[in-house]
Amino acid sequence: MGKTLLRKVWDQHTVRKLPTGQTQLFIGLHLIHEVTTPQAFDMLRVRGIGVAFPDRTFATTDHIIPTLDQSRPFADPLAEAMLAALESNCAEYGIPFWNLDSDRQGIVHVIGPELGLTQPGMTIACGDSHTSTHGALGAVAFGIGTSQVRDVLASQSLAFDPLKVRRITVDGQLADGVFAKDVILEIIARLGVKGGVGHAYEYGGSAIEAMSIDERLTVCNMSIEGGARVGYVNPDQTTFDYLRGRPFAPQGEAFDRAVSWWRSTASDPNADYDDVVEIPASEIEPRVTWGINPGQSVGVSDTIPATGAGVDEALAFMGLSGGAPIRGTKIDVAFVGSCTNSRLSDLREAARIAKGQRVASHVKALVVPGSQAVLAAAEREGLDQVFRDAGFEWRGAGCSMCLAMNPDRLDGEQVSASSSNRNFKGRQGSPTGRTLLMSPAMVAAAALAGEVVDVRTVMSHV
Amino acid sequence: MSSQIDRIDGPGMPLRGDNIDTDRIIPARFLKAITFDGLGDHVFEDDRAAMPDHPFSNPAYGQAKVLLVNENFGSGSSREHAPQALKRWGIEACVGESFSEIFRGNSLAIGLACVTVSREQVEQLMALVEAAPDTPLALSLRERSLTAGDLRVEIDVDEPVRDALLNGTWDATGMLLDDFDVVRGVAERVPYIRGF
Numbered sequence A: 001m002g003k004t005l006l007r008k009v010w011d012q013h014t015v016r017k018l019p020t021g022q023t024q025l026f027i028g029l030h031l032i033h034e035v036t037t038p039q040a041f042d043m044l045r046v047r048g049i050g051v052a053f054p055d056r057t058f059a060t061t062d063h064i065i066p067t068l069d070q071s072r073p074f075a076d077p078l079a080e081a082m083l084a085a086l087e088s089n090c091a092e093y094g095i096p097f098w099n100l101d102s103d104r105q106g107i108v109h110v111i112g113p114e115l116g117l118t119q120p121g122m123t124i125a126c127g128d129s130h131t132s133t134h135g136a137l138g139a140v141a142f143g144i145g146t147s148q149v150r151d152v153l154a155s156q157s158l159a160f161d162p163l164k165v166r167r168i169t170v171d172g173q174l175a176d177g178v179f180a181k182d183v184i185l186e187i188i189a190r191l192g193v194k195g196g197v198g199h200a201y202e203y204g205g206s207a208i209e210a211m212s213i214d215e216r217l218t219v220c221n222m223s224i225e226g227g228a229r230v231g232y233v234n235p236d237q238t239t240f241d242y243l244r245g246r247p248f249a250p251q252g253e254a255f256d257r258a259v260s261w262w263r264s265t266a267s268d269p270n271a272d273y274d275d276v277v278e279i280p281a282s283e284i285e286p287r288v289t290w291g292i293n294p295g296q297s298v299g300v301s302d303t304i305p306a307t308g309a310g311v312d313e314a315l316a317f318m319g320l321s322g323g324a325p326i327r328g329t330k331i332d333v334a335f336v337g338s339c340t341n342s343r344l345s346d347l348r349e350a351a352r353i354a355k356g357q358r359v360a361s362h363v364k365a366l367v368v369p370g371s372q373a374v375l376a377a378a379e380r381e382g383l384d385q386v387f388r389d390a391g392f393e394w395r396g397a398g399c400s401m402c403l404a405m406n407p408d409r410l411d412g413e414q415v416s417a418s419s420s421n422r423n424f425k426g427r428q429g430s431p432t433g434r435t436l437l438m439s440p441a442m443v444a445a446a447a448l449a450g451e452v453v454d455v456r457t458v459m460s461h462v
Numbered sequence B: 001m002s003s004q005i006d007r008i009d010g011p012g013m014p015l016r017g018d019n020i021d022t023d024r025i026i027p028a029r030f031l032k033a034i035t036f037d038g039l040g041d042h043v044f045e046d047d048r049a050a051m052p053d054h055p056f057s058n059p060a061y062g063q064a065k066v067l068l069v070n071e072n073f074g075s076g077s078s079r080e081h082a083p084q085a086l087k088r089w090g091i092e093a094c095v096g097e098s099f100s101e102i103f104r105g106n107s108l109a110i111g112l113a114c115v116t117v118s119r120e121q122v123e124q125l126m127a128l129v130e131a132a133p134d135t136p137l138a139l140s141l142r143e144r145s146l147t148a149g150d151l152r153v154e155i156d157v158d159e160p161v162r163d164a165l166l167n168g169t170w171d172a173t174g175m176l177l178d179d180f181d182v183v184r185g186v187a188e189r190v191p192y193i194r195g196f
């Protein structure tokens, strides 16, 4: 039997078997941001421990930064204190930090791949559950908590239990108007929000292989929404082409040597999986969530479920009725952004829908690029103008209304059409705010119509 | 070395519902701080506001140490603030049907035990505590059992978790630094650090 990528990477990074029975794994790349790290640095100081490999940790700021007025100090003193803490911690320990004044700043899961820091065969950790995103390039990437951030800083390693591998094969061609976001929402709807606990999800099949890296990033990003801490796609020519020339990718002949190693990390054709799931691409349509967890989604031509576990609570919170079509659900806010869907290709898809149209008068619509590089590239293509002309606000790079730790948030019971990843109660900043997750193109279409519409009907006109 | 934890004794609190995520345990606005201090005051703040009889607002459960939960507790965000908030409120163990992986790991890292029992057993325990909130619960990691009045159930706890709590190695830093030369060895071996 051959080995999976997970197994190979695991073996290559094993430091030792711990007395507890867990495996101590070396972490090749550690990414940090302002929210989950100040306490970790404090714990190091209290214990008098240094940072073992300061050149294997990279920092940026994303969660708390305002997307309108970024002048310092921030209007919010708590946000200012968090950024100041990261600045001084990075300075004290010699950790490279892309701050607001850097053209490399952005959402941590957007900049890692973009800079070529994220590479196949690596182990990656970050104090953020969407670290699974980085698996799109064939890395094994773990979301961790603050005490584990401390441990990576101290030892460049972590203690883990073994993971099983579930192969999820999506074969066939996605229909027009069906995006990577719809694929992962479908996967989570089928396997459940805890289906992936204890597993790494390996995504494959012709539909995944045909995806760009941006699209694979979207799929891997939401692995955690399916309960899988780790998700990955085997590295292939698309991966290598994406990495070539990126600032932290190997250059020149070293790149070719890297490619042969990267190739060797992919799962063997006869690899042994703990479980295999097949989902035909043709069965997937644009999806929308109707509930309070990301597993609660339906195809846009379906009706909202009326019965089932947790349905009553979800519908009561969402103010929706079971049995009603999801299409036509009124929205107040439209948000294109987040580490799930804020890359250039996402903005292009949304702009394609928005071009020459107008946002409905009752809708507040925001476009928040995932990084300064995405922002600059979008502006070079004139996407900012397309959005502005259509009545969208064009903002600075960051997490923004994905979790509303900055001034961008829902008010009261507003309903948001959002390209982000979580529709939890209160997630977008108002305890009673409601989130409908969907692809960026669907968000743009909803912004224009003022309600949930099937992007495929809109696309036939563009 | 961190403290050895072999048993937790105290009243329980039933918190019904599947998929209770960490945004609900501690809403993101309370993450805007550079310490974990005071998080206990805001545990489930928005759920409590929406639901006046929320268990965390009910004085009958004010002394609870064992939190009884259903399926996939602690899903979502990796914020350690969630178990920190529970612990700072006074919770010392979570007993439930299942936990999200990251939440369980974060809990272990701060010495908060997460153990599982079946859906029926959770229901029995919840019903018992709802009927008599003062009932002392005794969770023994050593014996893998939970006793509440006349009810005794076997708990399921992963061996590494149990070992770490019993031996006081749940704070992993020391253990991870024990053999640092081997860590260095791996760093010198992996091609992306050694150089392609």
Ligand code: SF4
Pocket (backbone or CB within 6 Å): A062, A063, A107, A108, A109, A128, A130, A338, A339, A340, A398, A399, A402, A403, A420, A421
């Ligand atoms: S965009 Fe949202 S999910 Fe992604 S890192 Fe930021 S807050 Fe987390």
